[in-house]
Amino acid sequence: MSGALTAALVGLALLDSASFGTLLIPVWLLLTPGRLRPGRIVAYLATVAGAYFCIGVLLTLGADAALEAARRALDGIPATHLRLGQLVLGVLVIAWSYWLEARARRQDDTPGRVRRWRARAMSGDGGVGGLMGLAMTAVGLEAATMLPYLAAVGLIAEADITVPLTGAVLAGYCVVMTLPAIVLAVARFAAHHRADPVLRRVNDWLTRNSARALGWTVGGIGIGVTLNAVVSLLVDQP
Template identity: 60%
Template sequence: MTVTLAVALIALALVDSTSFGTLLIPIWLLLAPGRLRAGRIAVYLTTIATFYLGVGILLVLGADTALTAVRSIDIPPVPLRIAQLILGALLIALSYRLEARAAQRAGNPGKIQLWRSRTMSGTGSAAGLMKLALVAAALEVATMLPYLAAVSLLANADLAWHLIGITLAAYCIVMTLPALALALARFAAHQRVDPLLQRINEWLSRNSAKALGWTVGGIGIGVMLNAAIALAFDPA
């Protein structure tokens, strides 16, 4: 493996470490009030890293076949961009629905916050964390362009299979490092940071549903803009 490839993979892994599943959900879990069990955040991070490792290995194994199949499909770009516009519009419409639902539920204690507190304190099952990690990873794996780029680099590199596996495992570990660092800070400085975390937790509890709507709407706008720019400058 060249130094250039190693640096590129590390950079891509650090970008991936800021995604919804690898950073935002762990932060939300760490904001649970009271004493937390360190093993619970480890369960989440291990599950999501293992999932991506498995997906990466499958993608590398089938990369050549998949690329050949994609290149053989002759679909005009205009219909694809129109479908992209429709998808973006549907996402924006969904964002309004999510915001409306959040407004209806404002002021009611959320079951999800209760589940988080029980699970992270150890009184609830850890299986829910594994399910959460798998769902988060499955939902965003197709949109994690850095990871797909890393898999493509490895697929095109002249590496033995065991080196590809080790590299993918290291990549997935790097993806979880920022969340792991925050977890260590949370457990090491619990008394000092707990008041601030409680205030952040209260704010997120009130606004998490709205934030989901804003996020979905932002994704929809981005999808539509990408399609519109492509149609305007490269319609053929």
């Protein structure tokens, strides 16, 4: 694997790490009143990482066939036309991101749904099974919008690496994706009183902005697609 691919995957994993399921719910678990049980956060994060890994394996298995079909469909189209199409797509994705953020502002549901999720996460009821169910529900809700993960799977499939290395890369991605939550958990267990104010600030920021995070993610991907098309068009000019 090249250094550029590794850097791209790490960046996408860190982007994924700030999602509702990978960071906000773990922060709520860490803020649970009373004695904090390490097994709760371990069970939750292991379930999330395992679910993402399985989804990645399934997507990777079908990615090669999808990429080959796309190559055959695009074969014979001039490169300049393809880059222009990519440019249009990037601009449309950026416009879509603004629409998503505007909708999030209009439909801010912090008083309702987010608080119900927070109450469920912090209740302490249901044991490990309940936490694993909560983790699977969070992954399921995010499945339709896991754009960074889909981009990462596409990069891995395009890299044409061996099956064992593909599995190792997917596993590493899932570890990096849960790393911020792991760091906060370690800080919470090691220095409860000093870490608690930090966790509350993280919680406040994520609770206010979690509904808008999808718009930011989509916008970042759109900007990347657009810039890549512009650079390619400039470089390919005779």
